[in-house]
Amino acid sequence: MFNVVPVVVFLIVGVMLPAGAMANSGSERPDSEVPWFTIAHQTNPFLRDSAFVDTTLVDFQHYEFSKRESLFLATKGNVGHVTRLLEFDPLPDELFTLHPQPLYPGHNFKGEQLRFYRPKHVSTELFYVLGSEREQLFYARHSQRLRDDFVAGFKYQLISSPGYYSRMGAGNSNFNLTLDYVHPSKRYQAMGSFIINRPENEESGGLRDRQAFEQDEASDFVVLESARSRYRETAYNIHHLYQTGFYRTQMRDTIEEQRFFDLGRIHHDFSYRRKSFVFDEGAPPAGFYETPPFIEMSTYDSTQVNLLENRLSWSNFPAEGKPAELPLYFRVFLQHRMVDIRQPDYLDVLQEEGEGMGGSGLHEENFNQFEQGLELKTNPYRFLSFEGSGRMVLGGYNDEDFEIKAGMHVGGKRGMHRLSLNAFYTEREAPYFFSRFIGNYIYWDHDFDKMRIFNAGATYQNPFFSLEGNYYLLRNMVFMNAAALPEQNSSGFGVWTAGLSANLGYGILQSRHRVLYQYVETDHFERFPELVSNHSLFLDFYAFDQALYSNIGFDLYYNNPYRPMAYIPVVRQFYVQDEYTSDHTFLLDAYASAKIGRARVFVKLQNILPLFVDQPPVYQIPFYPLPENMFKFGISWMFFD
Numbered sequence: 135m136f137n138v139v140p141v142v143v144f145l146i147v148g149v150m151l152p153a154g155a156m157a158n159s160g161s162e163r164p165d166s167e168v169p170w171f172t173i174a175h176q177t178n179p180f181l182r183d184s185a186f187v188d189t190t191l192v193d194f195q196h197y198e199f200s201k202r203e204s205l206f207l208a209t210k211g212n213v214g215h216v217t218r219l220l221e222f223d224p225l226p227d228e229l230f231t232l233h234p235q236p237l238y239p240g241h242n243f244k245g246e247q248l249r250f251y252r253p254k255h256v257s258t259e260l261f262y263v264l265g266s267e268r269e270q271l272f273y274a275r276h277s278q279r280l281r282d283d284f285v286a287g288f289k290y291q292l293i294s295s296p297g298y299y300s301r302m303g304a305g306n307s308n309f310n311l312t313l314d315y316v317h318p319s320k321r322y323q324a325m326g327s328f329i330i331n332r333p334e335n336e337e338s339g340g341l342r343d344r345q346a347f348e349q350d351e352a353s354d355f356v357v358l359e360s361a362r363s364r365y366r367e368t369a370y371n372i373h374h375l376y377q378t379g380f381y382r383t384q385m386r387d388t389i390e391e392q393r394f395f396d397l398g399r400i401h402h403d404f405s406y407r408r409k410s411f412v413f414d415e416g417a418p419p420a421g422f423y424e425t426p427p428f429i430e431m432s433t434y435d436s437t438q439v440n441l442l443e444n445r446l447s448w449s450n451f452p453a454e455g456k457p458a459e460l461p462l463y464f465r466v467f468l469q470h471r472m473v474d475i476r477q478p479d480y481l482d483v484l485q486e487e488g489e490g491m492g493g494s495g496l497h498e499e500n501f502n503q504f505e506q507g508l509e510l511k512t513n514p515y516r517f518l519s520f521e522g523s524g525r526m527v528l529g530g531y532n533d534e535d536f537e538i539k540a541g542m543h544v545g546g547k548r549g550m551h552r553l554s555l556n557a558f559y560t561e562r563e564a565p566y567f568f569s570r571f572i573g574n575y576i577y578w579d580h581d582f583d584k585m586r587i588f589n590a591g592a593t594y595q596n597p598f599f600s601l602e603g604n605y606y607l608l609r610n611m612v613f614m615n616a617a618a619l620p621e622q623n624s625s626g627f628g629v630w631t632a633g634l635s636a637n638l639g640y641g642i643l644q645s646r647h648r649v650l651y652q653y654v655e656t657d658h659f660e661r662f663p664e665l666v667s668n669h670s671l672f673l674d675f676y677a678f679d680q681a682l683y684s685n686i687g688f689d690l691y692y693n694n695p696y697r698p699m700a701y702i703p704v705v706r707q708f709y710v711q712d713e714y715t716s717d718h719t720f721l722l723d724a725y726a727s728a729k730i731g732r733a734r735v736f737v738k739l740q741n742i743l744p745l746f747v748d749q750p751p752v753y754q755i756p757f758y759p760l761p762e763n764m765f766k767f768g769i770s771w772m773f774f775d
Contacts, residue, residue: 165774166732168257168277170249173325173373177401178465179451180514180547187257189772191685192646193670195725195736197263197271197768199291200240205648205668205691207239208698208754211761213271214241214293214304215335218699218708218755222631222652222662224587224606225558229505229527229535230471231565232409232439234613237365237706241293242331243310245371245405250314250325251277251287255775263768266761269295271768277312285314298761300354301338301361308332320453324374329367337361337413337703339420340757347759348750361415361433363703368408375401377453399453403445411437413573413704422618422704423576428480433574435704438476445469449509465509473530474500477572497572503530514547531569535562535584551596558589564612567706568620575704582622583610599636605629613660614709618702627656639674646670661710663693683729691721700756714756721752721760732772740764 168187175181196205198213206220216237226234227246236242251257256278263271270293277287293306313326339357346353378397383390415433427433449465479497507525514521519542526536537560545552561584563569569580591604606629615621631652638645649667654660672687697715699708722743727736743749744762751759 165254166772168251168253168774170251172249173246173371173403176323176325176373176375177447177449177451178509179453180463180511187251187259187772189729189732189734191674191683191727191729191734194685194727194734194770195689195723195738195768197736197738197766198240199271199293200238203240206650206666209760210302210701210755210758211299212297212302212304213269213295214306214333215302216701216703216706218701220663220666220693221650222606222629222654224608224611225560225589229525229532229537229562230473230503230530232567233706234565234568235708238306238331238333241291241306241308241333242365242367243289243291243308243329245327245329245369248310248312248327248329248371250285250312252285252314253277253279253774255279256773257287258773259770261768261770263766265295265766266764267296267298269766271295283316283318287312287314297336298764299338299759301336301356301358302758303336304334306333306335321377321379322374324372326373327369327371329369329371331365331367331369333365335363337363337415338758339703340700340755341759344751344753344757344759357420358415358703360417361413361703363706364410364412364414366408366410366412370404370406372404373401375399396450398448398450401445401447401449403443403447405441405443407439407441409439409441411435411439411706413706419574422702425576427574429574433704435478435573437478437572438474440472440474442472443469461512463511463513467505467507469505469507470502471505471530472500472502474498475566475570477570478574479572480574481572481577499570501530503532504528505532514543517544517546517549519543519546531566532563536560537562552594554593554595556589556591556593558587560587561585562587564620564622568612568614571705573704576619578620580620580622582612582620583624585610585612598638599634602631602633604631606631608659611659614702614707616710616712618705618707618709623656623658625656625658627654627659629654642673642675644672644674660708661697661699663696663698666693667691681730684727686726687724689723689725691719693719698754698756701758708755711756714753716753717750719752719754732774734770736766736768738766738768740766 166189169184200207200217204219204221208218208220217239219235258276261273273289273291275289277285279285288311291308293304296303309330311328315324337358341347342355342357377399379395381392381394384393413433413435418431419427419433445467447465447467450460451463451465476496476498478495505525505527507523509523511521512519522540524538527533539558541554541556543552543554564582564585569582571578586609588607589604593600593602607626608629609626610622610624612620612622634649636647647669651665652662653664654662669690670687672685674685676683695716695718697712700711701708720743721741723738723740724742725736725738727734741760741762741764753759
C-alpha cells in the first residue's frame, strides 16, 4: 500500500489554513454550497445542471460505496467484494471493454467519474463507518483553492473488513489526486488526475455444502481455503480545452467595444491506465472445470493490461456559464487507443517439458484502433429539442464496431414535465475476456460474431416521479453458460423493462420508491429478477428548536424468485447456474440518522427480518450467505473554512 503520510499532512494543513489566506472566488453562495463537475460535464455542458456537495440526510444511511452507484446490486454479503448489477443494462459507454460489467462499481475510482470541486476556500469531508466483525470503511476528501485560478484536491478511501463468514475478508484502498486550472481569460482550462485502485479480497468460492451450513452455521466450509484475488490499477489523466476565436473592436453609439467571435472549443484528453488481475491460490487448485489445471500444485494467474488513449475533439458547445444561443450544437472527435494485454501462457510452459515457467511465461497481444464520432443536439432547455450521435472504430479488436443514437425531448430540461423518446443501435465485439482468456484452470480463444443490440425507450419525468420503459432486441449475445464458459446465443430475442421512481410524502412522513420490472424472452442468456424494488419510509423532522435534523425509518429491498448468477473467481466472471432458485427475497433495515451543524451520523441495523420471522439464509450470489442482524454506525464531518 502506498504511503499515506503526505495525504494526512495535506489534509491537516488544508483544514488549519486560515480562511483569509484563501482567494475569494467572488461567489455569493454559502461556503457549504461547493459546486463540482466531471470531465463529461466540461466536454458537454448540457449533460446536467450544476451539482453541489451533498449535505442532506436522505439516503445517508446507504454507507456502502457500491450503493452510490445503484441500489439494485447482488453482493457476496461483505463490503469490498465484486458485485453484480441486477438492472439489465447491455450498453457500456466504451466500445472496448474487458468485462461485461464493472467489477467494483462505486469502489474503484474512474477518471471520467471523478469530481472536481471548486470551493470558495476549502472543502473537507471525513467519513467513517464501524460495523460488526471489525468492519471499517473510511474516506477523507479534501479540496482547496490554492489561487483564484487553481484548485487541488484528493480523496483517500479504505475498506478493512474481515467478513462475517470464513474467507470473505476485504482490504481495499483507493486514492485519487485532482488538479483544476482555469486561465484568467477563461478561454483555457486544464484538469489532471492521478488514480490508484487496490482491491484485495479473500476468495472463498462460496459454501461447499449449503445444506450443512443451514443446519449449523459453524459448518461454513468453503470451496477455496487459501485463494486471494487482487486488482491493481494506476491511471494518469490529462484533460484540457481551449476556446478558439478572436476579438474585434466595434463601434456602438460612438463607443468602442470589444466583441468576441467564437470559433468553437478544442478539447484534448490523454489517459494512461495500467491494470493487473491476480488470482493466487497457494493450495492445490480446486476442481472448477472438468479438465485438470496446467500446474497441479498452486495457481498464480497474473494478467496485465495497458491502455493508452488520446482523444481530440472540436465543438461549438457553449463555454461554462455562457447561455445557450445557437440553434444547433455539434461535437466531432477522433480517438486513438493502444492496448497491450499480457496473460500467463501455460500452453507455452507445457511445451518446455517441465522446465517451469521459464522465459517470460506470457502470452502478449497488442493492437491499435481509431475511433471517430459525431454528436448533434439542439438546445435542451427549449420546449422541443433533438439529439443524435454516431461513432465507429477502425482497427484492433473492435474493428468496424459502431453505434448510432437518436433522441427527442418534449418539455424543457428545467420544465415541470418532460417526455423523452430514445433509440439506439450498435454492433460490437463481446468484452475481451469473453473472447480470449488464459489461466491455470482454463484456456479459450473464440472468434464470436459481433453482438447486435437495438433499443427503443421512452421516459416521462416530473418533480414527483419518473416513469421509464424500454424494449431491447438482441442477437449474438455472449454470456457465461452453466459450465462457466463463454457461449454465444446466435438467435434473436427481446428484453422488456419498465421502471418507476417516486418521491412521495405528507408532512413529516416521507418515502422514496424505485421499482423495476424486466422480462427476458429466453432462458439461454444472463439471468435477472423480473421484479426488483427498493422502498424507503421515514420520518423527516427537526427537534430541539431546529438544532437537530433527523430521519428515522426503514429501507426495504425485494426481488422475486429467480435463478441468480453464480461467480467464479478464477476467471472473474458471473455465470448461469440452474441448481438453485432463490425464494422471494426481502431485506429490511432499520435506521436513524441525524444532522447537527456540519456533522451527520447514522445508526443502522441491517437485515432485521430474522428477528421476527424464521427464514432461510439469503444468497444473492450462490452460495454466499448474507449475514443476519448487522449493526452499523457512521459519521460524516464537513469543513468549509
